[in-house]
Amino acid sequence: MADLSINMCGIKSPNPFWLASGPPSNCGEQVMRAFDAGWGGAVWKTLGKPIVNVSSRLGAVDHKGNRMSGLNNIELITDRPLDTNFKEIYEVKKRYPNHAVMVSLMVETKQEWEDIIRRAEDAGADGLELNFGCPHGMCERGMGSAVGQEPEILQELTSWVVDYANTPVLVKLTPNVTDILDPGFAAAKGGAHGLSLINTIKSIIGVNLDTLVPLPSVRDKSTNGGYCGPAVKPIALHMVAALARDTRINIPISGIGGIGDWRDAAEFIALGATSVQVCTAVMHYGYRIVEDMIDGLSNYLDDMKMTSVTELIGKAIPHFTEWGNLDLNYRVRATIDAEKCIGCQLCYIACLDGAHQCIHTRQNDCSAYHGESDHGSHPRSEIKPSVIHQADSQIPDYVPFVDEDECVGCNLCQLICPVPGCVSMEERESNVIAKT
């Protein structure tokens, strides 16, 4: 079994799986149960001057019957007394000395920062995470993403904290910026020991169409929230990778955003994360999900013949480059396995209406472009008389077939096909030599 332990800028953890700052890390009892379930670390729910939270607080996007593909919240930082939080942190660290306990912090003045850092470290925190990411509520008071969106202020606040703190300092970044490299670089210049990202994305999750009040509703009003969960993972992956491949920024990254299983975690790690943080998936299914995360990641590392999770860090980065570096002479073509095809015709209609009109069927009249392949170079401005396309082989009528010469290799058919392995993209020799 591969070694899953990590040391992220001095913060040691038995595995890379941390609870992200949020409702699952709200109190000591929760964090201890999480550690018992297998979590390697936890970032304590953000501490600051306690606030009063609203009701309700959460809204979700469901997709085709799947619940909570995306989650949005308008909850603020801790609404429990600081003393209580620090007592619990102390108790947790005493009982779980080998687990990583980071404390997320958000205050305003230098004096407040120094005070809260001292108390967190006195309670036994292994590290601090500066919440410069929260895009709702707190930013209206000049904190959270209001800091994360201003690189100069971010850098200055970071340097105050780093100067004062005795433990490693992670800066948590907001994705609500034009280019993540700006705040990332600012944090590094400010002396941060590591980065955490992404925080949530500014969002309106939906509208109650009966009352016309956006969600989540607080009586007859709502406000923007922070969006997270499986739907945001691609955005987070990109931002983590962008920072990881930037040669100016050489501090470790804790990856956050839509992680729900070991595959998600492995992708973040391969794109440069050292640890990963999870919140929404725990809110959905509970701490127990970490068991499969540990087990699955360990099996994967074994399969990849890696003895430690640290070997995986950044392994995908060399394969991530600018569009301009992509090989224009590489060509793939779709092929449909007639044995596996169930005849749903989803690839046919997707290609016809949403791609390049190169999947045909004998079941339907086709009025899209047909004829000698010209790769779209001639005007196609008339609706042609419809024809029934003929396939070369003796496949059943319900099986669509690909005009390989016309196929641009976009992947759409493979992506929408409900049968695994039915549509495959195969490399073909390119007949066009492209240079630009």
Added chain:
Amino acid sequence: MERNMKLPDNRLENKFSESKPLYTKSEARIEANRCLFCYDALCTVACPAGIDISTFINKIASGNIRGAAKTIFKKNLLGVTTAQVCPVEELCVGACVYNKYNSNPINIGRLQRYATETAIQWEQEQDKKLFNTKVSSDRKVALIGAGPASLSCAAHLAHEGVKSVIYEKDNLPGGLNVTGIAPYKLFSDAALKEIDWLKETGLEIQTGVDIGHDISIDNLIDNFDAVFLGAGLGKDKFPGIPGENTSGVWGATDLIRKIKNDHTFTLPENLKTVNVVGGGNSAIDIARELAILGVLEVNIIYRQTKAEMPGYQHELDAAQKDGVRMIEYAVPVEIIQNNRLVLYTKHKITGEPQQFESDWIVIAIGNERDAGQLIPGLEIDEKGCVIVDSQTKRTSVAKIYAGGDCINGGKEVVNAVADGRDAAFAMLHEWGMLDLQHERKNHG
């Protein structure tokens, strides 16, 4: 005719429970979301009414239940009952692509029931209508028999403002939907409720009127712009063997009707064994109904094997799970009454004689096909079915259309519904009230 038709409660039918009850909202959403939303979907190809199934299921998934119901009703105004009566395993559900994917096919019938019943409930709660019935035209149509074919035809005509009058010789409308569907699939009251809903379109039903007796055919032809013959099938057919008139020998449709609708009918306490002669779906239905009602031994006695049975395999499987047994290669020869009834048979291949004792014998070998004789001059095929044009359902006699069991010898309710709709569209087209080409191109 009365509104809110309902039969007395203490019927044998009430002892049955529904095998496929109405989905809840969340059950329907979950099932609808499983649908792949196939293009040119095979389920629709398999539907005799041509309902755009993937479209209506997608509408359920989006929460547009009224839209889903309208998609169904556009093709099939008896969408509520056909959702329950259709042998979906042989039609849409059997064609679902999930079958090729080793996955459970979509429960299309149950989704159709959910959409249609929910939409009708919305109409009642909101006092609104899914369809605006258009202003009346001068045209009027007479329909013979108030079964699914005529109801479908009359309701489609009513939607276009054509007055229609259905004449039913029985004292209840609905035809086999009310008298002949196995109770675990559809209760008679549900079929009557659908007719109440259909009557809101303005169609008229006169029960207890025997055309050819109370009113002449010529009278109808003279007074209406068209006549639709939806008279179904006749009485139970008997094999013509000695002893078939003995007491305790039943016709299947007669007995099913009694179980469903006759509140004075009960099974005798000493009824232990029943032999059912036949191999069609009526034979399977009555056998299964008797088994569920507690008859200890129910046998289906068929002259060939399971493989040749016209009844559906999935129905036979279900009946066998309820305890029905199957006896093959037994050709009835004679019925003799001792203490009990004795059915003498001979083996289809070997000729070997056999005998089967029972308390009752039910004959389920089909029904008379005599509806065509109602109208002089109708061309009828060698099987006794009225010959019609396949698209328009016109018969050989001017102004007369026909559909349902009297043209096909006994198919599904949904076939009758499609026939009635086709005839209505053909009439409307002839009268310049509907562009049939347009209708076919866009909706079927």
